Amino acid sequence: MEAGQAVVIESPPLVTPEQVEEYLGWTLKPEGLCRDERCVLVPDRDALHTDDGVDLRVVTDLLDRPIVVDREAGLVAIGAERSQRLGAVRDAKAPDFSLPDLNGDWHSFADHRSKKKLLVAFSSW
Amino acid sequence: MIAVAIDEAVDTIRNYVNDDTDGIDYPVLIDADHVLTELYAISNVPTVLLIDEDDNIVQPNWNAYASNTFTDFHGIDSERQLDAIRRWVRTGETMMSADEARGAVDDLTPDEETAKLHFRLATHLRNADDHDGAERNFAIACELAPHDWTIRRASMPLRGGNPFGEEFFELVAEHRAAGRPYHGVNHPGVDES
Numbered sequence: 001m002e003a004g005q006a007v008v009i010e011s012p013p014l015v016t017p018e019q020v021e022e023y024l025g026w027t028l029k030p031e032g033l034c035r036d037e038r039c040v041l042v043p044d045r046d047a048l049h050t051d052d053g054v055d056l057r058v059v060t061d062l063l064d065r066p067i068v069v070d071r072e073a074g075l076v077a078i079g080a081e082r083s084q085r086l087g088a089v090r091d092a093k094a095p096d097f098s099l100p101d102l103n104g105d106w107h108s109f110a111d112h113r114s115k116k117k118l119l120v121a122f123s124s125w
Numbered sequence: 126m127i128a129v130a131i132d133e134a135v136d137t138i139r140n141y142v143n144d145d146t147d148g149i150d151y152p153v154l155i156d157a158d159h160v161l162t163e164l165y166a167i168s169n170v171p172t173v174l175l176i177d178e179d180d181n182i183v184q185p186n187w188n189a190y191a192s193n194t195f196t197d198f199h200g201i202d203s204e205r206q207l208d209a210i211r212r213w214v215r216t217g218e219t220m221m222s223a224d225e226a227r228g229a230v231d232d233l234t235p236d237e238e239t240a241k242l243h244f245r246l247a248t249h250l251r252n253a254d255d256h257d258g259a260e261r262n263f264a265i266a267c268e269l270a271p272h273d274w275t276i277r278r279a280s281m282p283l284r285g286g287n288p289f290g291e292e293f294f295e296l297v298a299e300h301r302a303a304g305r306p307y308h309g310v311n312h313p314g315v316d317e318s
Binding site for chain 2: 072095125
């Protein structure tokens, strides 16, 4: 799956720093939330990391990703970084994504770079 | 060509592929979580995009058809659209300028964005046999994004309804009354001039 792609997690909104890394690919470091070369500053570390754990709602806010918590079901849905969709609608830059085919093999949109692409969204409904 | 089914009905999609007499030599991907619709602000199908070698979207979200099966219903002549696609493939001629392509699609509203997450929660709960939890989230999603067919219509078969039945025609009427909102562009595929 694409790092930064939408996920649904079986979890309460408060998690360990290790789980943040596992679910979202971002590591909590002294300099901020980091992934590869990128770091996002954490202005209020106490709000992010309380005694009860790291709050995914604060993490996703910093990463500009939407989040919905279903406490009754014990699930958290986290969307993609909004900048990706804004890149598509505002700058006409196609964001990357990875999805499985009918055999369960994953395909990445980026594999088709340097080709003209016809992207078709369809359905059975 | 990349085909993405905004759908969890893998077997139905597999039958489409197997029944295609011309054979399909491009990837057919399954997007049960509606990852693509969130990333590209897609609110209905079919939605087609033309994307160039450098990943520039030269034709944003476009309501285009591969055949005239439903032309009586939507009034669009697919032949003109297919011609426009062929022209772009052969000559690079686009239907919109780069400037026009930028900002041609409205971003999702915050409610529509949230709705897509609730839809995703609903399908996960449905797969886990938590039907109350699924229904709770489907209901919220549909309320937040009443004009998003990838939520309203896609949820019909998942909630025990019929996406080609009475509720579909109710949705059509509701959508028409609201001025047919669509995150994308409607044009026939040829310059009117």
